[in-house]
Amino acid sequence: MATIVGGIGTTHVPSIGKAIAEKKQNDPYWRPFFKGFDYVHYWLARAKPDIAVVFYNDHGLNFFLDKLPTFAVGAAAEYHSEDEGWGIPVSRPIPGDPALSWHLINALVADEFDVTTCQEMLIDHALTIPMALMWPSAASVATPWPVKIVPIEINTVQHPLPTLSRCLKLGRSVGRAIEAYAQDLRVVVVGTGGLSHQLDGTRAGFVNKEFDKLCLDKIVAEPEALTGYSIHDWVKESGSQGVEFLNWMAMRGALTGHVSELSRNYHIPISNTAAATVVYDNQAERGRKAA
């Protein structure tokens, strides 16, 4: 059976791609952020996932405001990216796992999540930047990607957005489906974006350190405590793009076992964003016994 080895949460700011291309990881501005990935690399080398199921939000590359699904699941054999205009290198294509994708899609629809299925899907910086951060050597042409991906898109761009509770439940449905998958795969679940940031309007540049700390504290052991916030409240507390935390809630929901925080790095700012990187352990057996 497939095993969920853990979860990773990471910011997906595009300028990270420029820093990587220009090898600025040790520059004073970038070092506090990139240092947070030392533990991620250490952990991934031991956890050895075969698959990354990635909750992320598309910013207008694959979906635009005219047609924007609340939830969409990729079912492609390979995912390509394109130039989004940020002046960063375009990611190499990343392999998919259509059989696992269709298994997740079937399970989600059976659980009454009426997702959009995408047999072609362009992946934007919200997926490619985290991939380059997690597997830096594979992001260059030198080595193949060590994982296949299943991208799951959540609308954080055009209101109405799904609630925090809905995204937590989406993640739980995905987590149950992964654990019911017959193949012996090791799966890491990833949530991208956040934490607090606002790119537009009179509050552009807004971040909220106290609220981010509350989120990082609560999401580990009591994610339900965060579901009392409406999306309107979330925008107020976390900024208009802080709602990307919905991807983190889905990631957390997919961790079905006993969850503990293995590492946390929080740094302000990266571009306009309060940047956070976390690794969560998922003890499947312990979680089952406790249930």
Ligand code: DHB
């Ligand atoms: C920035 C943050 C984002 O989440 C994004 O999608 C684009 C830009 C930023 O802080 O620059």
Ligand code: FE
């Ligand atoms: Fe974003």
